[in-house]
Amino acid sequence: MSIGLPGHLGPQIVNRAVARAGHVIAYVCLIAAFSIVASVQADQPTVILWPALLALVPIAIMLWRLDRNQTLFYATAYVVIGALAAYWFALTVMTDYQPLLGTNSFVLTLPKIAIMLVGAPGRGTKVAVSASVVGYAAAELAIIAAAVQTGATIAVDGASLVTLGIVASVIIILSTRAQRSRTMARPNIHRAARDEQVAAVRYIIEARAAAVMHDTVLNDLAAISSAVPGAINDNLRTEIERDLRVLVGEEWLADISTTVDAPAHDRWENSELFRAVNEAKRMGLTVAVSGDLAAIGRLGPASSTALGLAAKQCLINVLKHAGTGAAEVVVYGSESAVSVMVIDTGRGFSEAETGADRLGLRHSVRRRIDAVDGQVQVWSTAGKGTSIMISVPAESSSSADVAGAV
Amino acid sequence: MSHREGTVQQLDPLGALSSRPLTFVASTCVLAYGIAITMINAPDIDHPVIAALALVVAVAASLVVVVASGPRYAFVKRKAFILAVGLAFAGYLLSIISMWNRNAHLRGDWGPMVVGIVILSFLVYRPPRELAIAGILSAIFTGFMVLADTRSLVTEIPTIVLIITAATPVLTLSLGAAALAQVVIRSIRRWGLEVIAAAKAMETELHAGIARSVQQDRVTILNRDVVPFLTHVLQSGDIGDEDRARALAISESIRSVMVAEVDRSWLDSVIESEGMARLGKRAPGAETVHDPDRLAAAMTTDQRTAMRALIVALFSHDAFDRQGLDIRLDRRAVLCVVSVRASFRASESVIRQYLAAYLAILRIVFIDFELTWSRNTLTVRFFYDEH
Numbered sequence: 001m002s003i004g005l006p007g008h009l010g011p012q013i014v015n016r017a018v019a020r021a022g023h024v025i026a027y028v029c030l031i032a033a034f035s036i037v038a039s040v041q042a043d044q045p046t047v048i049l050w051p052a053l054l055a056l057v058p059i060a061i062m063l064w065r066l067d068r069n070q071t072l073f074y075a076t077a078y079v080v081i082g083a084l085a086a087y088w089f090a091l092t093v094m095t096d097y098q099p100l101l102g103t104n105s106f107v108l109t110l111p112k113i114a115i116m117l118v119g120a121p122g123r124g125t126k127v128a129v130s131a132s133v134v135g136y137a138a139a140e141l142a143i144i145a146a147a148v149q150t151g152a153t154i155a156v157d158g159a160s161l162v163t164l165g166i167v168a169s170v171i172i173i174l175s176t177r178a179q180r181s182r183t184m185a186r187p188n189i190h191r192a193a194r195d196e197q198v199a200a201v202r203y204i205i206e207a208r209a210a211a212v213m214h215d216t217v218l219n220d221l222a223a224i225s226s227a228v229p230g231a232i233n234d235n236l237r238t239e240i241e242r243d244l245r246v247l248v249g250e251e252w253l254a255d256i257s258t259t260v261d262a263p264a265h266d267r268w269e270n271s272e273l274f275r276a277v278n279e280a281k282r283m284g285l286t287v288a289v290s291g292d293l294a295a296i297g298r299l300g301p302a303s304s305t306a307l308g309l310a311a312k313q314c315l316i317n318v319l320k321h322a323g324t325g326a327a328e329v330v331v332y333g334s335e336s337a338v339s340v341m342v343i344d345t346g347r348g349f350s351e352a353e354t355g356a357d358r359l360g361l362r363h364s365v366r367r368r369i370d371a372v373d374g375q376v377q378v379w380s381t382a383g384k385g386t387s388i389m390i391s392v393p394a395e396s397s398s399s400a401d402v403a404g405a406v
Numbered sequence: 407m408s409h410r411e412g413t414v415q416q417l418d419p420l421g422a423l424s425s426r427p428l429t430f431v432a433s434t435c436v437l438a439y440g441i442a443i444t445m446i447n448a449p450d451i452d453h454p455v456i457a458a459l460a461l462v463v464a465v466a467a468s469l470v471v472v473v474a475s476g477p478r479y480a481f482v483k484r485k486a487f488i489l490a491v492g493l494a495f496a497g498y499l500l501s502i503i504s505m506w507n508r509n510a511h512l513r514g515d516w517g518p519m520v521v522g523i524v525i526l527s528f529l530v531y532r533p534p535r536e537l538a539i540a541g542i543l544s545a546i547f548t549g550f551m552v553l554a555d556t557r558s559l560v561t562e563i564p565t566i567v568l569i570i571t572a573a574t575p576v577l578t579l580s581l582g583a584a585a586l587a588q589v590v591i592r593s594i595r596r597w598g599l600e601v602i603a604a605a606k607a608m609e610t611e612l613h614a615g616i617a618r619s620v621q622q623d624r625v626t627i628l629n630r631d632v633v634p635f636l637t638h639v640l641q642s643g644d645i646g647d648e649d650r651a652r653a654l655a656i657s658e659s660i661r662s663v664m665v666a667e668v669d670r671s672w673l674d675s676v677i678e679s680e681g682m683a684r685l686g687k688r689a690p691g692a693e694t695v696h697d698p699d700r701l702a703a704a705m706t707t708d709q710r711t712a713m714r715a716l717i718v719a720l721f722s723h724d725a726f727d728r729q730g731l732d733i734r735l736d737r738r739a740v741l742c743v744v745s746v747r748a749s750f751r752a753s754e755s756v757i758r759q760y761l762a763a764y765l766a767i768l769r770i771v772f773i774d775f776e777l778t779w780s781r782n783t784l785t786v787r788f789f790y791d792e793h
Binding site: 013014016017018020021022023024025028029032035036039040043106110113173174185186188189191192193194195196197198199200201202203205206209210213214217218220221222224225226227228229230231232237240241243244247248363 | 420425428431563564566567570571573574577578579581582583584585586587588589590593608609612613616617620621624625628629632633636637639640643644645646647649650651653654656657660661664667672675676707710711712714715718719722763764767
């Protein structure tokens with residue numbers, strides 16, 4: 001869930017963002033200064049202003065270096081070289097172009113702003129504000145020196161001072177706000193996200209547990225309750241023995257993907273679906289299988305198991321409820337998914353009306369398939385039969401999706 | 407869920423909430439700067455009414471973001487941004503008109519700075535790219551404004567210099583805002599990827615532990631009735647009428663437990679575990695949660711997280727009245743609607759402030775959001791798609 005940054009990262013990131021924004025503004029100021037001087041030079045070719053253009057180049061180069069390496073060394077170098085270059089810039093402009101004369105001229109304000117935006121991320125609010133003041137002072141002194149040398153007017157530069165005030169306020173306000181937001185609800189929401197994750201994992205595991213319970217114990221109990229009194233039949237005995245062994249003795253909820261031999265899944269004969277079909281046949285159902293059987297090989301172990309067990313439950317439902325002895329299983333494979341359709345021409349039903357006793361479709365089919373991100377669709381008409389389509393994502397496509405998301 | 411635009415507000419709603427007062431600061435700056443420059447230019451103003459109107463429009467421009475970022479709206483839309491910049495230019499134009507006949511000498515105008523501040527004030531609410539584009543287009547418009555304002559100005563300075571001078575504040579403020587927003591967004595995204603990676607790692611660890619505990623629970627249940635019964639059937643080798651009846655009874659009892667579990671949604675579990683943790687007694691979630699169509703299951707992970715956080719926050723407040731909590735999930739047209747009604751023994755402002763962050767998150771992850779307060783009862787309604 002995108003719920004923003006953790007509290008401890010807030011101030012740090014805001015500082016870095018303010019420094020970066022400052023550098024972008026500094027570039028804009030340098031480009032504006034360059035454009036103004038270049039325009040005047042183009043307008044009045046007799047005046048020699050082009051050396052001022054050259055003076056802006058070292059400031060821009062140092063700004064580029066500083067933006068890539070925000071160390072004390074580069075910050076100092078930027079201010080020192082920037083101030084020297086500003087002196088050179090001011091000297092050229094003041095000597096040769098009367099209308100831009102005066103230390104408060106807009107074109108001279110621009111390099112001052114560029115240099116005051118030196119920035120000092122990661123060193124605290126005081127250092128960041130001091131860096132701006134030092135940058136401004138160095139640039140202003142350099143330009144005053146040029147004014148003294150050329151006899152130009154020295155005036156208070158209101159625009160620069162106001163900008164300095166704004167820069168300092170922005171640094172102070174943003175970093176204190178970022179710190180304050182630490183005390184807000186953020187940790188509680190991060191905790192809720194973690195709890196939600198735990199709940200989601202538990203839900204999947206409980207769904208699997210419920211489905212396994214349904215496939216084993218409930219089926220066995222149903223078989224016993226409907227058995228003919230007398231000696232227990234061999235099939236049922238084998239089934240019960242196997243179920244007891246699995247439920248009590250094995251870690252049946254351990255992640256399937258780690259316990260199944262992956263290459264074996266490439267083959268249809270080893271798939272859970274194949275086993276499901278055979279089991280249904282053993283129980284007396286006539287099952288016709290058709291379609292793209294090789295597609296089953298494209299499923300991951302978990303999806304393949306879920307698909308097989310879900311199909312098995314559908315076939316058991318046909319046997320128990322449809323009133324017909326035959327079903328058809330069709331396998332469709334697409335690039336992104338593998339679908340299995342279980343079709344019968346029996347009684348049909350309405351899922352909503354099946355009531356609490358028909359847990360099979362909900363547990364063993366829907367929840368199981370939901371847990372592997374698959375889909376189940378049921379079409380059933382009373383008297384005409386039922387078709388259940390179970391689709392699960394193919395392994396190659398789901399891994400591609402993950403790669404795309406990252 | 408609403409379409410994500412890649413704004414700071416959408417990626418970090420809590421950060422955006424805490425920086426909302428800055429929009430008031432921006433608005434105040436517009437007013438103060440506008441008044442100051444208007445007073446400096448006073449001798450040039452022929453139409454004081456238009457000059458005043460210009461200021462009103464400029465302040466209105468700066469108030470658009472204040473209103474649009476308020477609790478009524480999910481998040482700030484592009485329309486609001488266009489409206490604000492449009493109003494800023496309208497104010498700028500009016501201020502030029504108020505001094506239409508006096509432009510014989512150079513003077514400063516508040517227009518470009520106000521346009522820049524208005525764009526800057528959207529930095530949390532609009533994507534960086536949009537801020538940058540708005541800045542560049544506004545700089546071009548500013549150029550035309552300067553042409554209109556200086557049509558009969560006689561000066562040695564080329565007009566292009568005047569245009570660059572006016573466009574610079576617009577460009578610095580908007581591009582600076584875009585850069586700032588971009589760094590913040592990139593950091594949030596990088597952090598988000600780290601969180602996803604950590605969550606994945608945690609999931610694998612979690613899985614083993616939870617699987618063991620769930621299996622243990624089931625085995626305990628099975629050992630009580632089922633295992634002894636099945637073992638007895640296997641050992642005796644015979645199934646009698648009594649066994650058949652017993653099998654039916656056991657399977658009925660297991661089914662009823664399973665049905666109850668299936669019917670219990672994640673929302674019921676949250677209410678139950680919170681009630682347990684805070685009050686030390688188990689309260690069935692079904693008493694509080696009315697979800698006949700089982701719509702809670704259709705919420706996305708983000709929506710569940712936001713709702714879970716809200717419920718935990720409600721239970722954590724001292725003035726919260728647990729008996730007064732009522733959560734309903736219904737369908738309304740094509741959407742699902744959740745209504746949470748909670749009673750408090752505290753004033754509206756206290757509760758609103760306490761819940762502000764959680765409500766901000768709800769506003770972002772759900773489609774629509776309504777909030778009312780009457781007689782110590784807060785009602786929050788939010789909508790989502792049934793997936």
